Amino acid sequence: MDGGMAPPPPEPVSYLCGDCGADNSLKPGDVIQCRECGYRILYKKRTRRIVQYEAR
Amino acid sequence: MDNVSYQRFPTVRIREIKDDFLKFELRNTDASMANALRRVVLAEVPTIAIDLVEIEMNSSVLNDEFIAHRLGLIPLTSERAMDMKFSRDCDACDGDGKCEFCSIEFTLNVKCTSDQTLDVTSHDLVPSDQQYPVYPVGFMERAEYGGYEEDPPEQRGILIVKLRRGQELKLRAIARKGIGKDHAKWSPAATITFQYEPEIHINEALMETLTLEEKKEWVDSCPTKMFDIDANTEQVVVVDAEAYAYDDEIIKKADAMGKPGLVNIISREDSFIFTIESTGALKAADMFLNAIEILKMKLDAVRLSMETEENDDQFGELGAHMRGGL
Numbered sequence: 169m170d171g172g173m174a175p176p177p178p179e180p181v182s183y184l185c186g187d188c189g190a191d192n193s194l195k196p197g198d199v200i201q202c203r204e205c206g207y208r209i210l211y212k213k214r215t216r217r218i219v220q221y222e223a224r
Numbered sequence: 225m226d227n228v229s230y231q232r233f234p235t236v237r238i239r240e241i242k243d244d245f246l247k248f249e250l251r252n253t254d255a256s257m258a259n260a261l262r263r264v265v266l267a268e269v270p271t272i273a274i275d276l277v278e279i280e281m282n283s284s285v286l287n288d289e290f291i292a293h294r295l296g297l298i299p300l301t302s303e304r305a306m307d308m309k310f311s312r313d314c315d316a317c318d319g320d321g322k323c324e325f326c327s328i329e330f331t332l333n334v335k336c337t338s339d340q341t342l343d344v345t346s347h348d349l350v351p352s353d354q355q356y357p358v359y360p361v362g363f364m365e366r367a368e369y370g371g372y373e374e375d376p377p378e379q380r381g382i383l384i385v386k387l388r389r390g391q392e393l394k395l396r397a398i399a400r401k402g403i404g405k406d407h408a409k410w411s412p413a414a415t416i417t418f419q420y421e422p423e424i425h426i427n428e429a430l431m432e433t434l435t436l437e438e439k440k441e442w443v444d445s446c447p448t449k450m451f452d453i454d455a456n457t458e459q460v461v462v463v464d465a466e467a468y469a470y471d472d473e474i475i476k477k478a479d480a481m482g483k484p485g486l487v488n489i490i491s492r493e494d495s496f497i498f499t500i501e502s503t504g505a506l507k508a509a510d511m512f513l514n515a516i517e518i519l520k521m522k523l524d525a526v527r528l529s530m531e532t533e534e535n536d537d538q539f540g541e542l543g544a545h546m547r548g549g550l
Contacts, residue, residue, distance in 0.1 A: 214282070218278050218279065218280050218396075219278070219279050219288060220276065220277070220279075221276070221277045221279065221288055221289055222275065222276060222277075223273070223274045223292045223295050223296025223409075224275075224293070224296060224407055224409075
């Protein structure tokens, strides 16, 4: 059933520039480079989900 | 065997009692009882501590696991612990922290908006239950919360993490009842000590053969100040027998001076001097009373299993101990 359907378009992921701190939305295949300052190190953001830990 | 009674009637005399400190004498019992009490206070008196942390946002310099661990170590007021259920024994809930019998929920939501470093402390942990709240230790004593540096040190709360401008910490923590045997964070005790009561007998006749100089030398050879010299009579007197650390220094000194037997120190093996220090989770006196309660429950468990047929042989002799030879 699902086999014939095209996979949903990949959602852009937001990254932070390591130099100027600007938000960058990237899709798979995009060049890894800040749109504002051209810096090539980008950081992934923390998950929006709640994470659970044992306090031990 | 059948008519021998091992029953004794221990007594307690309290010397000093404060919320977080207790010093008392325990008499007419033996080291096994004293040590059992010490071990139960340390490892089996229940308290409440944070056990589960759900972190929603953390942009601080410390990672989630690190903060969760630090939260676990914060002592919480645990008067309720004896009446609470262990979360594993609780039938009324599914462990989501909303259960009134086994869990206490806290929230923490702090964001630094100023240029100054913001200190997140135990005062920022807010209990959700306002009817029978459990607080971090020191929560009630704090003055108007004016920031970490402004308050006197004892009212500052327990530092969890420091935030710079723009950093944020938002989480939900679930505290549960537990015992020190499972994790040291549940131990109510900071330190517990007991010592035998020393009895010091000075051989007065032999002591009189010493010159004042020699007496002074001997008195000063003790690492703890046990003895002094009476200014009027020039006699050596015991000022603090309990300062003796069972180090034998004073006896070695007497031997070295050629006066063996100058002093005879015996420890009374049926009397103990206990000190109990609390983390603040429980009052020191309550720690000891709860320990007795728990020790009784443990003995009851043995007594019950003794009454089964198959255990008669196994517990035959122990039975005489337990029933006091009845």
